[in-house]
Amino acid sequence: MLRRGVKEAFYRVAGPVMKVNGLLYRGLRAPRNGDLKVQLGPGQRNYMPGWINVDANKFTGKCDVWADLRNPLPFRTGTVSAMYSHHVIEHLPDLLAHFRDAYRCLRPGGVYRVGGPNGDVAIRKFVDQDESWFIDYPDARSSIGGKFENFIFCRGEHLTILTYSYLEEIMKSVGFVSIRRCAPVKETNYPHLFNDCLAKEWETDDAFPHTLLIEAEKPAI
Numbered sequence: 001m002l003r004r005g006v007k008e009a010f011y012r013v014a015g016p017v018m019k020v021n022g023l024l025y026r027g028l029r030a031p032r033n034g035d036l037k038v039q040l041g042p043g044q045r046n047y048m049p050g051w052i053n054v055d056a057n058k059f060t061g062k063c064d065v066w067a068d069l070r071n072p073l074p075f076r077t078g079t080v081s082a083m084y085s086h087h088v089i090e091h092l093p094d095l096l097a098h099f100r101d102a103y104r105c106l107r108p109g110g111v112y113r114v115g116g117p118n119g120d121v122a123i124r125k126f127v128d129q130d131e132s133w134f135i136d137y138p139d140a141r142s143s144i145g146g147k148f149e150n151f152i153f154c155r156g157e158h159l160t161i162l163t164y165s166y167l168e169e170i171m172k173s174v175g176f177v178s179i180r181r182c183a184p185v186k187e188t189n190y191p192h193l194f195n196d197c198l199a200k201e202w203e204t205d206d207a208f209p210h211t212l213l214i215e216a217e218k219p220a221i
């Protein structure tokens, strides 16, 4: 994991270039048909062939579009049938803007599958003092409070805590419908869209998943 200062310097320097790159892609190259599958933030291991993978990191990972997800997404309005992000949105400073723009990009009937650190279960495990649930990434902490902080904020990389009701509130407010929590793990209401994604997901704890996963639709006309 990059040190926070290095990351901030990277975004300061590369941010304007990524902004232009995203705008150029959206204006000149983004496909116009309404059947795109888009993954936001594939990282180092989760590149999915057949999808358009968008990331700021094209140095240690692989992506098709080099863009900063803090900016409007590099896709035309109503062109995406499946959008997927896994452990990415907690890095973004403005979730409302993100979901509003994801909604813009989806075609009517399009679906967003979104996952990130599970704040609901983390809070429960903190209250239950269940140290065994927490993981030692990125830091190993010995106290339950330290483990909780480590999980939620990830050395300052994560900017918010994700709970189901909070995400549902935001998603509803921008127009999403059929908002559903996916549980048990490896579950989707749209296997024809997201089977590729399930193969990449690492969650094994059905009862107390570390990842909160939600699927929601843009209403069909």
Ligand SMILES: C[S@@+](CC[C@H](N)C(=O)[O-])C[C@H]1O[C@@H](n2cnc3c(N)ncnc32)[C@H](O)[C@@H]1O
Binding pocket: 040, 041, 042, 043, 044, 046, 054, 055, 056, 057, 061, 067, 068, 069, 070, 085, 086, 087, 088, 091, 092
């Ligand atoms: C924790 S990794 C998750 C990788 C993968 N999705 C997974 O589940 O293993 C977060 C990913 O989001 C990307 N990311 C975070 N903030 C971003 C931003 N503002 N713009 C573009 N990509 C960003 C990072 O580069 C990284 O690849």
